Each structure stands twice: as C-alpha cells, then as structure tokens.
Amino acid sequence: MNAYITSGSTGFAVTTEAYRQFIRYNDYNHLAAKLKAALKDLNRPGYTNLAAVGDQARQLMYCATMPDDVAKAISDAYTAMAGGPDAKVDITGIVTDEHQPPGRDGSFHTICGESSVIDAVQMCFVSLYSDKAIRRREENAIPHEKTTISIQVKAAPCSQ
Secondary structure: OOOOOEEEEOOOEEEEEHHHHHHHHHHHHHHHHHHHHHHOOOOOOOOOHHHHHHHHHHHHHHHOOOOOOHHHHHHHHHHHHOOOOOOOEEEOOOOOOOOOOOEEEEEEHHHHEEHHHHHHHHHHHHHHHOOHHHHHHHOOOOOHHHOEEEEEEEOOOOOO
C-alpha cells in the first residue's frame, strides 16, 4: 500500500516506518530529546521513580501529533478493509528492537471508526513507554530510541 501500511488477508499493519515518521514529525517540539531527557532521570538500578518517569514519557507521546500522511494512510486502509464506518477492529502493537524477539505492547479491542482507530494506533505508540516496557529495556540494556512498534489491525470477531 505505502511505506506506512502493509495489507494482509485479515487486515493491515501500520509499519515501524509509520512510528519513525511519528517521532520525526514531532521533532519540531523536540519529542525525541524530551523522551531521552525524561528517561535519563530514571533512578538506576532501583527504579524508584519509574512511575513518574513513565508518566512523563507517556504524556509526551500522548500529546504528540499524528502526522497527516500517517493518519491518512491508516484511515484509507481502515476504510478499504472495513467496508463501512462502523466496522469493528482489534488493534495490537508488536514491539521490535534489535536485541529481543518481537513482543506485544498495547492491545485494543472492538474499535470502531477512523478517528478511533488512529487514536488507538497512537496509544500503541504510547505503550512503548509503559513502566513495564521501560524497565524491560533498561534491564536488558536495550536503547529506548532503537525500539519501534508495528501495529496489527484486523477485523474483530463477531460478538454473540
């Protein structure tokens, strides 16, 4: 489809390039530098301020702006897949980094509507900075800036 979306048999994926574009796009307000500064303040090895540092990082990600080109790509893929504005989808973030096998981070179920899907994708981006994710990377000496995420979007199973 494009650099931000790949299609599959049951849905589509928002690529790691979309996440990288999100970070690049928000460079005007120094998102990457602010994230790095927040994480630098983490008390190691005791992580006594992990909750505060995590909250600060998540707030930075939450307040960042989804780039228009990424939002349009997600919207177009959702519309093409869903066949209508009320289609329900499940959204799951798949974390990737250079040192670990992929893992799940952030899951949202029965999401409906273009803007809600875009918001859920951004919340998957935010989930990269959960306290658990931050601690895992710290304990495994994985650079935070090397971690990316792709998002799996697929039709939600019908409710009974």
